[in-house]
Amino acid sequence: xxxxxLAMVVEDDADLAEIFxxxxxxxxxxxxxxxxxxxxxxxxxxxxxxxxxxxLHLPSVSGVDILQHIRADARLGATRVLITxxxxxxxxxxxxxxxxxxxxxxxxTQLRDLAxxxxxxxxx
Amino acid sequence: xxxxxxxxxDTSATDPDDRRRxxxxxVLLLSLFFFSFIGLLATxxxxxxxxxxSIRTLYVGVLSMMAGIGGIYLINRYGSGSLARxxxxxxxxxxxxxxxxxxxxAEGRSLLTFAIPITISSVLLHPSASFGLAAxxxxxxxxxxxxxxxxxxxxxxxxxxxxxxxxxxxxxSLERSLQEVRTLNAVxxxxxxxxxxxxxxxxxxxxxxxxxxxxxxxxxDNTGQVTMVNPAIVYLLGRPAEEIVGxxxxxxxxxxxxxxxxxxxxxxxxxxxxRRAGFRFDWGRKTFSASFAPVLxxxxxxxxxxAVFHDVTREAELERMKSRFVxxxxxxxxxxxxxxxxxxxxxxxxxxxxxxxxxxxxxxxIAANAKRQSVLVNDLLDQSQxxxxxxxxCVAPFKPIDLVDDAxxxxxxxxxxxxxxxxxxxxxxxxxxxxxxRQRLHQVLANLVNNAIKxxxxxxxxxxxxxxxxxxxxxxxxxxxxxxxxxVRQDIFEPFRRADDSxxxxxxxxxxxxxxxxxxxxxxxxxxxxxxxxxxGSTFTILLPLTPAxxx
Numbered sequence: 001x002x003x004x005x006l007a008m009v010v011e012d013d014a015d016l017a018e019i020f021x022x023x024x025x026x027x028x029x030x031x032x033x034x035x036x037x038x039x040x041x042x043x044x045x046x047x048x049x050x051x052x053x054x055x056l057h058l059p060s061v062s063g064v065d066i067l068q069h070i071r072a073d074a075r076l077g078a079t080r081v082l083i084t085x086x087x088x089x090x091x092x093x094x095x096x097x098x099x100x101x102x103x104x105x106x107x108x109t110q111l112r113d114l115a116x117x118x119x120x121x122x123x124x
Numbered sequence: 125x126x127x128x129x130x131x132x133x134d135t136s137a138t139d140p141d142d143r144r145r146x147x148x149x150x151v152l153l154l155s156l157f158f159f160s161f162i163g164l165l166a167t168x169x170x171x172x173x174x175x176x177x178s179i180r181t182l183y184v185g186v187l188s189m190m191a192g193i194g195g196i197y198l199i200n201r202y203g204s205g206s207l208a209r210x211x212x213x214x215x216x217x218x219x220x221x222x223x224x225x226x227x228x229x230a231e232g233r234s235l236l237t238f239a240i241p242i243t244i245s246s247v248l249l250h251p252s253a254s255f256g257l258a259a260x261x262x263x264x265x266x267x268x269x270x271x272x273x274x275x276x277x278x279x280x281x282x283x284x285x286x287x288x289x290x291x292x293x294x295x296x297s298l299e300r301s302l303q304e305v306r307t308l309n310a311v312x313x314x315x316x317x318x319x320x321x322x323x324x325x326x327x328x329x330x331x332x333x334x335x336x337x338x339x340x341x342x343x344x345d346n347t348g349q350v351t352m353v354n355p356a357i358v359y360l361l362g363r364p365a366e367e368i369v370g371x372x373x374x375x376x377x378x379x380x381x382x383x384x385x386x387x388x389x390x391x392x393x394x395x396x397x398x399r400r401a402g403f404r405f406d407w408g409r410k411t412f413s414a415s416f417a418p419v420l421x422x423x424x425x426x427x428x429x430x431a432v433f434h435d436v437t438r439e440a441e442l443e444r445m446k447s448r449f450v451x452x453x454x455x456x457x458x459x460x461x462x463x464x465x466x467x468x469x470x471x472x473x474x475x476x477x478x479x480x481x482x483x484x485x486x487x488x489x490i491a492a493n494a495k496r497q498s499v500l501v502n503d504l505l506d507q508s509q510x511x512x513x514x515x516x517x518c519v520a521p522f523k524p525i526d527l528v529d530d531a532x533x534x535x536x537x538x539x540x541x542x543x544x545x546x547x548x549x550x551x552x553x554x555x556x557x558x559x560x561x562r563q564r565l566h567q568v569l570a571n572l573v574n575n576a577i578k579x580x581x582x583x584x585x586x587x588x589x590x591x592x593x594x595x596x597x598x599x600x601x602x603x604x605x606x607x608x609x610x611x612v613r614q615d616i617f618e619p620f621r622r623a624d625d626s627x628x629x630x631x632x633x634x635x636x637x638x639x640x641x642x643x644x645x646x647x648x649x650x651x652x653x654x655x656x657x658x659x660x661g662s663t664f665t666i667l668l669p670l671t672p673a674x675x676x
Contacts, residue, residue: 013459019466022475086455088518088563105462105498108469 004030005050005122007115010040010066011084012058020053020084023108027115037061041069048075050122051115053082054098056090064094071097080118135205140306141299145248146205149212150197152244157193160186189219209248213257216241221264230268235280238265239287246291251299258288340412340433343419344393348372351428360410360435380408389431392416396426402434411440447512454505461501464494503636506567507619510643517561517647521673524550524558524589527599531569531587538577545584546577553591555672561648565599568641572601572664575637580605583661599666607658617642617652 007029011017014035021031029051034040037058044052044066052070056063063083070076083094086104094101102111132154135146164186171179192215200208220241224234238261246254261284266276334341340357342350350369358365368376373393377386385405392399393416402413413434418426468491471479479487509515528548539546569587576585583604590598608616619639642652650668 013463015460015463015466019463019470022470026473026475086458089516105458105465108466108473112473 004028005119006047007031007051007053008040008043008047008049009033009053010037010058010063011035011053011055013055016055016084019108020106020111023112024051024053024115026112028119029115035059037063037066040066044070044073044076049079051080051082051118053084053111056083056085056087067094067097080122082114135201141302142205144302145209146200149200149205149209149248152212152248153193153197153200157190160190160193164190185222189215206249213241213245213248213253216244217257217260217264220261221268226268226272230265230272230274231277231280235265235277236283236287238284242284242288243291246288246295247298251292251295254288254291254295255285258284339435341430342368342376342433343428343430344373345428346426348390348393350376357433360433361408377407381405389414393429393431396429402436404436404440407433410435410437412436443512447508447514450505450508450512454501457501458498461494461498465491465498468494500636503640506640506644507636510640510647515647517564519559519561521557521559522562523556524554526562527565527569527589528587530562530566531573535570535573535577538574539585542577542580543582544577544580546573547584547586549586549588551588551590554589554597555591557673558597559671559673560668564644564648568644568666569599569601571637571641572666576601576603576605576662576664579603580661595669595671597668597670599668600663602661602663604661607660608654608656608662609658610656613654613656616654 005028007021007024009017009020009024009031011020011033012035017033017035021033024031032043032049034043038060040058041061052066054063054066058066063085067081067083070079070081080099081097083091083098083101084104084106085091085094085101088103091101091103100114102114133147133150135143135150167179167182167186170176170182192211196208196212196215199211217238220234220237221229223229223237224232228234229237238257242254242257242261245257246252262276262281265280265284269276334354337354338356340360341354342357343352345351350371350373353365353368357368361368373390374386377389381389382405388403389405392403392414395416396418397416398418399416402415404411404413406412413436415432415434417430417432419428419430421427468487470476471487472484472491506515528550532546532548536546573585573587580603585601585603588598588600588602590600592598616638619636645652645666645668648668650666653665653667654662655665656662
């Protein structure tokens with residue numbers, strides 16, 4: 001604990017959250033699961049995660065609002081944001097602001113391999 | 125004056141022959157009255173010039189003549205026409221008998237005066253009445269002759285009968301001609317009545333169609349004014365016809381149709397062309413489909429436009445419900461499938477601890493089935509999106525070689541397992557970057573490559589990317605498999621069809637793959653061609669208009 005980078009999984013589907021967070025764990029991150037937009041904003045006020053895996057459809061506050069919040073906050077300047085969405089058309093819109101847009105379904109191995117590469121770039 | 129005479133001549137008779145005779149009688153009475161009056165004046169003048177005691181008889185004769193004429197006229201007008209006519213004939217006969225000295229009447233110059241009542245009777249009473257009058261006249265002449273002690277003049281009597289015969293012939297042919305004219309008239313009248321009734325029926329039929337149909341119908345003239353609406357449009361709009369007829373299209377559509385749609389409808393009306401395919405628009409709370417047709421006159425020139433408004437509110441609602449339902453169902457089906465796949469992956473990757481060989485095998489089967497199911501769900505979703513016309517292409521630049529890599533990923537294992545050679549060829553003139561929907565193109569190629577491997581037992585499967593001309597690209601998938609019989613070559617592109625129903629479900633799914641591939645290619649503006657020889661193999665060729673991209 002402590003030396004591992006923090007990854008935040010913001011996803012309201014419990015199963016997907018579990019799969020994403022296991023993939024990030026396998027890739028060497030410490031993970032935290034949050035199932036609500038408001039709670040995510042609260043938590044982001046306290047910590048600055050290295051990676052945020054962000055679902056767009058969330059209760060209370062939308063993923064797009066959270067993305068904009070992260071981009072507006074200088075403290076979170078180093079945070080990499082991975083958007084997960086089922087709609088390919090939003091992918092093009094958000095490509096500018098997000099570090100990566102993943103079209104659902106996102107498989108365990110796909111996210112694990114991606115996260116592993118990300119962890120490598122961060123440590124180097 | 126003429127009217128007055130007409131009125132004077134008019135009779136109350138209804139039978140056409142009766143009427144004609146009575147009118148003729150009136151004419152004769154009038155002219156006779158006129159001559160009697162002249163006679164009276166002449167008598168008066170004679171009386172002044174020369175005093176003759178026998179003049180009184182003349183006065184009595186003329187005045188009683190005039191009185192007789194008046195009486196007969198009154199009987200003709202208000203009493204029995206036939207009685208008046210008989211009386212008139214008798215009056216004329218009497219006149220003929222008394223007009224001259226008895227010697228002259230019996231044998232002299234006035235004998236043939238009887239020709240007048242004989243002729244008149246054939247016209248006025250009946251054609252054959254002339255013989256009766258000839259007999260009467262003969263009797264009178266004979267009577268006077270006997271009184272004078274003479275033998276009646278037989279030649280004169282025969283002459284009278286000859287006159288009667290001629291009068292009879294003339295009157296009869298006259299009556300026959302009149303009869304024929306009347307019959308002809310009656311036939312014509314009947315024909316006119318029939319045509320009028322037929323026309324009225326045709327009009328009623330059209331009116332009934334117009335009033336009976338459930339679609340709203342409005343007819344516009346060339347100035348764009350509504351000239352007619354049917355009851356359905358009144359019912360559909362809930363506005364009385366008076367508010368619509370005689371006004372323009374804007375008054376008909378009102379504010380509840382948005383400005384853009386109003387403009388489209390106005391231009392469709394102005395074009396005066398037939399447009400059967402409905403233009404769909406929202407009108408108040410309802411959705412309508414409008415079709416248009418010109419109203420042409422006999423010369424083929426448009427005198428207006430008829431617009432038919434079909435209420436498609438229910439269909440539109442169902443379509444919206446269907447797409448919502450499909451989107452919802454596919455999302456709900458896919459989410460748990462993805463979770464199943466994710467957990468299976470994690471078990472396989474031993475995230476939750478090491479598994480035995482048997483357990484790994486089972487996890488592999490779970491993942492394979494979940495994948496198959498998600499392909500089916502995606503196919504159904506694609507099919508419904510294509511049908512609804514909501515499938516959008518996502519065009520971006522990419523490398524053509526990526527398509528080969530994508531299509532062969534996962535397939536190499538399948539080919540290897542069957543001992544097939546899986547090869548590719550990219551022509552030299554294919555540029556390094558292309559602008560297309562990579563995801564959808566991959567879907568089409570993967571489907572065709574997958575099918576090719578499935579139906580080939582030995583030999584090879586090759587994917588070729590060629591560029592026959594500057595605008596067109598071809599993607600060829602050639603196999604050395606069983607081939608596709610000519611009779612099913614069209615069917616295999618239909619949804620829910622398979623070339624061979626004996627194939628197991630595992631091999632082919634629900635049969636949407638090729639149908640979707642074809643529809644996607646069509647959506648991209650291209651076509652799929654199939655060449656096949658049973659026992660030798662098949663080649664699917666996708667012909668696509670594609671443009672090279674400058675940069676990624």
